[in-house]
Amino acid sequence: MSTPNSSLLPVAHIDEVKAYASSLIRKQGRAASGVLVLYALAGVAALAGPRLLGDIVGAVQKGTTRAHVDRIAMILAGFVLAQAIFVRLARYASSVIAEKVFAELREEFLRKVISLPLSTVERAGTGDLLTRMTSDIDAMSRSVRFAVPETMIAVATAVLTLVAAFVTAPLVALPCLVVFPSLFVATRWYLRRAPQGYLRERRVYSHMFAGITETLEGGRTIDALGLRDKRIRRGDDDVRRAYVAERYTLRLRTLWYPSTETAYVVPVVAALLVGGLLANRGHASLAQVTAVTLYFQQLVDPVDRLLGWLDELQVGASSLARLVGVGRVPADRVATGEQPEGERLRADGVHFAYRAGRDVLHGIDLDVRPGERIAMVGPSGAGKSTLGRLLAGIHGPGEGSVTVGGVPLVDLEIDQLRREVALVTQEHHVFVGSVADNLRLAKPSADDDQLRSVLSSIDALDWVIALPAGLDTMVGSGGLILTPAQAQQIALARLVLADPHTLVLDEATSLLDPRAARRLERSLAAVVEGRTVIAIAHRLHTAHDADRVAVMVGGRIVELGSHDELIAKGGSYADLWASWHGEGPHDSPSSGPVISGPVISGTGVSPSGQHWTPSDSLSHTD
Ligand SMILES: Nc1ncnc2c1ncn2[C@@H]1O[C@H](COP(=O)(O)OP(=O)(O)O)[C@@H](O)[C@H]1O
Numbered sequence: 168m169s170t171p172n173s174s175l176l177p178v179a180h181i182d183e184v185k186a187y188a189s190s191l192i193r194k195q196g197r198a199a200s201g202v203l204v205l206y207a208l209a210g211v212a213a214l215a216g217p218r219l220l221g222d223i224v225g226a227v228q229k230g231t232t233r234a235h236v237d238r239i240a241m242i243l244a245g246f247v248l249a250q251a252i253f254v255r256l257a258r259y260a261s262s263v264i265a266e267k268v269f270a271e272l273r274e275e276f277l278r279k280v281i282s283l284p285l286s287t288v289e290r291a292g293t294g295d296l297l298t299r300m301t302s303d304i305d306a307m308s309r310s311v312r313f314a315v316p317e318t319m320i321a322v323a324t325a326v327l328t329l330v331a332a333f334v335t336a337p338l339v340a341l342p343c344l345v346v347f348p349s350l351f352v353a354t355r356w357y358l359r360r361a362p363q364g365y366l367r368e369r370r371v372y373s374h375m376f377a378g379i380t381e382t383l384e385g386g387r388t389i390d391a392l393g394l395r396d397k398r399i400r401r402g403d404d405d406v407r408r409a410y411v412a413e414r415y416t417l418r419l420r421t422l423w424y425p426s427t428e429t430a431y432v433v434p435v436v437a438a439l440l441v442g443g444l445l446a447n448r449g450h451a452s453l454a455q456v457t458a459v460t461l462y463f464q465q466l467v468d469p470v471d472r473l474l475g476w477l478d479e480l481q482v483g484a485s486s487l488a489r490l491v492g493v494g495r496v497p498a499d500r501v502a503t504g505e506q507p508e509g510e511r512l513r514a515d516g517v518h519f520a521y522r523a524g525r526d527v528l529h530g531i532d533l534d535v536r537p538g539e540r541i542a543m544v545g546p547s548g549a550g551k552s553t554l555g556r557l558l559a560g561i562h563g564p565g566e567g568s569v570t571v572g573g574v575p576l577v578d579l580e581i582d583q584l585r586r587e588v589a590l591v592t593q594e595h596h597v598f599v600g601s602v603a604d605n606l607r608l609a610k611p612s613a614d615d616d617q618l619r620s621v622l623s624s625i626d627a628l629d630w631v632i633a634l635p636a637g638l639d640t641m642v643g644s645g646g647l648i649l650t651p652a653q654a655q656q657i658a659l660a661r662l663v664l665a666d667p668h669t670l671v672l673d674e675a676t677s678l679l680d681p682r683a684a685r686r687l688e689r690s691l692a693a694v695v696e697g698r699t700v701i702a703i704a705h706r707l708h709t710a711h712d713a714d715r716v717a718v719m720v721g722g723r724i725v726e727l728g729s730h731d732e733l734i735a736k737g738g739s740y741a742d743l744w745a746s747w748h749g750e751g752p753h754d755s756p757s758s759g760p761v762i763s764g765p766v767i768s769g770t771g772v773s774p775s776g777q778h779w780t781p782s783d784s785l786s787h788t789d
């Protein structure tokens with residue numbers, strides 16, 4: 168069976184997982200050893216039972232008084248009570264540790280996820296990340312909360328019980344040792360196969376989730392392209408793979424469990440038989456045989472739990488491997504601490520490839536003067552968005568450099584990078600939380616007044632105030648669902664708060680419906696005010712009003728200059744302009760001049776029309 172995993176996120180090696188787990192435990196060192204002591208005390212208290220019962224049997228055999236038996240029974244009750252108290256304390260203390268460890272794990276994973284290089288997330292898709300965030304975290308939480316402490320208790324109890332049996336009557340206890348080799352062999356057989364089996368199970372589920380997510384998100388495309396049968400087949404394949412993977416681990420369990428069950432009964436039987444023989448010959452007392460038999464009976468419970476949790480620990484370990492693996496994605500940038508001098512953004516000899524050997528940018532030079540407005544135009548697939556992402560420091564160039572104030576963008580801390588240059592696209596995300604929370608992501612220190620003034624600057628204050636709880640209204644999934652235009656405005660407000668000096672706009676408003684777009688373009692105009700702007704333009708009047716126009720074709724800037732210069736030059740831009748102008752007036756909002764791709768929602772209005780859409784006429788913001 169082949170499980171496709173080439174595109175998924177890495178999984179940590181088992182050694183790394185062990186190192187990580189022991190570092191987690193070490194961090195809790197003192198508290199953990201305290202818990203261990205409590206469990207040991209509980210274990211010792213539990214050992215009194217068989218011993219005292221043995222004493223009663225011995226005493227009755229010899230002839231005793233009722234008062235003596237009562238006294239032993241009272242002592243026994245005392246130990247049982249003590250055991251209950253110790254167990255309760257230990258459980259409480261270990262739950263506290265487990266919650267701490269789990270919280271730390273979760274936070275660390277989240278930190279890793281949000282600092283994942285964008286290129287990696289794009290490649291791995293959301294399905295794998297989602298599985299790791301949900302079912303792997305769940306599996307981990309069971310391990311951390313229950314499996315680890317229960318395993319500790321079981322081991323401590325089993326060892327203490329065994330020791331007690333041997334101390335009570337070594338000869339009677341000895342025969343039980345025969346079960347250990349077989350138990351050991353069976354368990355080792357199982358443990359050798361289980362981790363891979365469980366990892367495969369997880370991988371298969373990730374793949375299945377990825378498929379389902381894709382199908383859901385791309386439902387319309389699938390219908391449009393007639394891919395239904397293909398998607399259904401993929402779903403069937405995934406289910407089949409999941410079935411095979413589950414069956415494999417089930418087989419492991421069905422072979423391993425019975426072998427352990429037998430191992431429980433043998434020592435009890437052996438102690439009774441051998442003990443009986445020894446007692447008959449006077450090598451052991453009835454009290455000893457009783458005690459040891461009861462010890463072995465008592466051993467079943469912790470060993471059974473131990474093996475059960477071992478299984479759970481395997482699942483937990485494979486989940487942890489996948490969580491730790493997320494941290495293994497190599498960083499795509501290393502902050503050097505160098506500080507930019509000035510705000511000049513430059514690209515020098517930039518080459519870039521998504522796949523090795525296939526450059527989509529072939530040597531780009533662009534020197535953006537602070538305060539300048541550059542419009543980037545060109546056919547679809549020319550590399551405009553790619554260059555935009557490089558200019559915003561999201562990808563690092565393969566060759567050449569993209570610098571701000573002389574420092575490569577990929578040498579800056581992410582936080583600092585965001586204060587220099589930001590990319591604005593039509594994608595935006597509303598996070599679960601209040602409107603204020605969503606805004607403060609960009610600037611945690613901003614107070615409500617500042618938030619309000621920022622909202623008002625982008626013409627969004629009126630609707631935010633009109634929300635049921637104003638700034639404190641809960642939005643995002645589960646809360647109020649904002650319209651795409653509102654969500655985009657929130658994103659723009661975040662941008663104002665983050666306050667980068669340079670913006671790269673990648674067709675930021677091209678997907679919105681015309682009425683919303685008008686308002687949004689006013690907001691955008693307010694945001695770009697006073698900043699350096701590189702606008703990837705859909706429509707030619709953006710270019711007309713920019714300080715310079717860069718025409719991109721096939722991964723190269725083929726023309727660069729002001730509108731007038733390029734018209735005078737009579738090159739491809741001049742041709743474009745002429746052909747568009749030749750079409751006559753464009754007063755219908757849906758017939759905007761288009762440079763790249765189809766107009767999805769017309770916001771363009773011709774220069775001869777009444778209305779100027781500010782995003783397409785960047786300098787006209789008065
Ligand atoms: N994530 C990606 N992975 C691989 N190839 C990509 C990716 N994004 C874009 N490309 C390719 O890079 C080239 C330039 O694309 P893009 O920068 O989006 O052009 P534009 O924005 O001008 O339409 C195209 O050939 C496109 O197929």
Ligand SMILES: [Mg+2]
Nearest residue numbers: 548551552553
């Ligand atoms: Mg593009």
